[in-house]
Amino acid sequence: PRSKTKVENNNTFSPISPTVMNEEFDFEKNLALFDKAAIFEELDMLNGQVS
Amino acid sequence: EINLMEELTLKGITQYYAFVQERQKVHCLNTLFSKLQINQSIIFCNSTQRVELLAKKITELGYSCYYIHAKMNQQHRNRVFHDFRNGACRNLVCSDLFTRGIDIQAVNVVINFDFPKMAETYLHRIGRSGRYGHLGVAINLITYDDRYNLHKIERELDTEIKPIPGVIDKSLYVAEYHSEASELEEQTQQQK
Numbered sequence: 176p177r178s179k180t181k182v183e184n185n186n187t188f189s190p191i192s193p194t195v196m197n198e199e200f201d202f203e204k205n206l207a208l209f210d211k212a213a214i215f216e217e218l219d220m221l222n223g224q225v226s
Numbered sequence: 227e228i229n230l231m232e233e234l235t236l237k238g239i240t241q242y243y244a245f246v247q248e249r250q251k252v253h254c255l256n257t258l259f260s261k262l263q264i265n266q267s268i269i270f271c272n273s274t275q276r277v278e279l280l281a282k283k284i285t286e287l288g289y290s291c292y293y294i295h296a297k298m299n300q301q302h303r304n305r306v307f308h309d310f311r312n313g314a315c316r317n318l319v320c321s322d323l324f325t326r327g328i329d330i331q332a333v334n335v336v337i338n339f340d341f342p343k344m345a346e347t348y349l350h351r352i353g354r355s356g357r358y359g360h361l362g363v364a365i366n367l368i369t370y371d372d373r374y375n376l377h378k379i380e381r382e383l384d385t386e387i388k389p390i391p392g393v394i395d396k397s398l399y400v401a402e403y404h405s406e407a408s409e410l411e412e413q414t415q416q417q418k
Contacts, residue, residue, distance in 0.1 A: 180273070186248040188279045196287075200257035202244055206389045209245040209370070218377045 234327045234353030236383065239336075240398045241352065242390040243366040243376065251339060251367050252283050258337065258365060259289055263400050266310070266332040269319045270351050272340035280339060281319045291317040327353045334399045336364045341372040345382035363399040365390060 246254050255269070269284075271277045274295035281293035292315045294303045303323070310318045311330055319339075327350055328336070342348045354360035366387055368376055380387055396403035 180275070183248060184276065184279060187251050187276070188283060189249065191249075191253055196253060196256060199260075200244075200250065200254045202254075202257075202390050203392065205245045205250070209368070209373075211243075211376075211389070214373050215377050215380075218374065 233355055234349050236349070236353055236385050238360045239352055239354065239362050239364050241364045241366070241385065241387040242394070243368045243387045244390045246367050246369060248369055254367055255337065255339060256287055259287070262335055262394065263396055264316060265334045265400070266313070266330065267317045267335040267337060268328060268333055269317060269337045269339050270342070271319065271321055272342065274321050276340065277319050277321050284317065284319065289317060290315050291319055293319040294323060295321040296323060322347055322350065324350050327355055329355055331360070334362045334401070336362065338364070338366040341366050341368055341375055342379070343375050345379045348379050349383060361399055361401065361404050363394060
């Protein structure tokens with residue numbers, strides 16, 4: 176839907192403060208928020224159950 | 227020359243993901259630009275509108291970039307792509323236009339600003355013609371909503387996209403470092 180696209184684009188492209196922008200993006204801290212192995216295990220299990 | 231999808235390979239391309247929220251994507255990209263040794267880069271978005279918005283942002287950040295997308299006329303697209311291929315600009319933002327993979331040797335960094343939904347699209351964006359092989363790094367910005375597609379694409383292509391490390395080894399994607407590393411390896415083997 177168009178409204179969803181607009182919200183998403185606003186989220187992505189709204190101005191970011193120069194203070195934040197001048198700092199390095201913290202890759203490590205953000206990666207820690209995403210447990211890929213656990214998510215994949217769960218998705219594999221769901222797929223297994225479906226088929 | 228016809229270059230079928232079967233001929234595209236991910237061999238030689240190191241694939242990483244960075245976990246982000248939508249509103250962090252531009253910040254993340256800015257850091258990548260400052261940290262990576264980019265010879266030439268291609269940055270993919272999932273819509274023509276986002277291509278234009280991102281190209282504007284990148285320019286505001288002080289980096290040069292061209293952009294092309296499906297809603298531009300073919301002649302204009304060809305001209306921009308031709309100039310990019312000739313090295314007139316370091317970065318190209320685009321939507322999915324390449325149906326045969328990117329065949330520009332100078333491109334050593336590909337960034338999926340938006341993660342694709344289909345394995346075929348991922349392969350077209352990142353894959354290279356196996357005949358020539360390639361050295362490069364692909365960085366995927368992944369949001370929580372992308373988890374299903376990340377899983378599906380890894381499984382379908384039988385590949386692994388690893389978490390981005392603190393420091394990316396230049397020998398994985400910068401030609402000069404790669405040849406130095408290869409020479410060193412040869413010397414070591416000769417000494418054995």
